[in-house]
Amino acid sequence: GNSVTQMEGPVTLSEEAFLTINCTYTATGYPSLFWYVQYPGEGLQLLLKATKADDKGSNKGFEATYRKETTSFHLEKGSVQVSDSAVYFCALKRSNYQLIWGAGTKLIIKP
Amino acid sequence: NAGVTQTPKFQVLKTGQSMTLQCAQDMNHNSMYWYRQDPGMGLRLIYYSASEGTTDKGEVPNGYNVSRLNKREFSLRLESAAPSQTSVYFCASSEDANTYEQYFGPGTRLTVT
Numbered sequence: 001g002n003s004v005t006q007m008e009g010p011v012t013l014s015e016e017a018f019l020t021i022n023c024t025y026t027a028t029g030y031p032s033l034f035w036y037v038q039y040p041g042e043g044l045q046l047l048l049k050a051t052k053a054d055d056k057g058s059n060k061g062f063e064a065t066y067r068k069e070t071t072s073f074h075l076e077k078g079s080v081q082v083s084d085s086a087v088y089f090c091a092l093k094r095s096n097y098q099l100i101w102g103a104g105t106k107l108i109i110k111p
Numbered sequence: 112n113a114g115v116t117q118t119p120k121f122q123v124l125k126t127g128q129s130m131t132l133q134c135a136q137d138m139n140h141n142s143m144y145w146y147r148q149d150p151g152m153g154l155r156l157i158y159y160s161a162s163e164g165t166t167d168k169g170e171v172p173n174g175y176n177v178s179r180l181n182k183r184e185f186s187l188r189l190e191s192a193a194p195s196q197t198s199v200y201f202c203a204s205s206e207d208a209n210t211y212e213q214y215f216g217p218g219t220r221l222t223v224t
Contacts, residue, residue: 032211033132042147043115043201043215044154051211089153093211098169
């Protein structure tokens with residue numbers, strides 16, 4: 001079946017460090033892939049997306065590339081800030097309505 | 112625009128009690144969703160409504176009912192709450208069922224004792 005696996009958290013980094021949060025997926029066909037972010041006390045919001053192989057999604061300094069050969073969609077940022085502290089969710093969309101979610105990775109950035 | 116609003120923000124119930132979680136969106140979206148979020152499990156879809164007048168079961172519908180009251184409002188009802196329903200509940204909406212982006216409310220934290 002379809003599934004999404006994310007690295008376990010929390011991930012703790014110092015400000016200005018390089019960030020990678022790993023996401024791999026299992027799916028039939030060619031799903032669309034997403035990263036959502038949940039800031040403390042808020043609902044989730046879409047951070048970036050990629051709809052086909054080799055697409056790169058980007059937003060707010062974050063990037064992720066759809067790698068079909070490794071079934072991965074890793075989230076990266078070159079220099080994190082304290083304001084990036086949040087929970088990050090990787091998800092895939094099948095051909096119908098449903099999003100399949102990873103468990104989420106909590107990111108803590110220390111000043 | 113308020114986006115997606117949910118009430119209440121917090122609720123404590125005793126086992127066997129009932130309650131309704133309310134959700135409303137002001138973006139004229141056709142599709143609405145109810146999720147639960149449990150530690151280490153990501154989000155799981157309870158029910159969704161692809162369009163006004165339709166509702167369908169998601170991944171974990173047992174113990175819940177929903178009503179799509181109109182295009183704006185989508186409520187989730189727990190008829191007889193159980194401790195296993197302790198969770199954070201999120202309502203979301205999207206332009207339609209095929210749209211990539213879903214917009215989420217702030218969530219309701221429910222504890223069943």
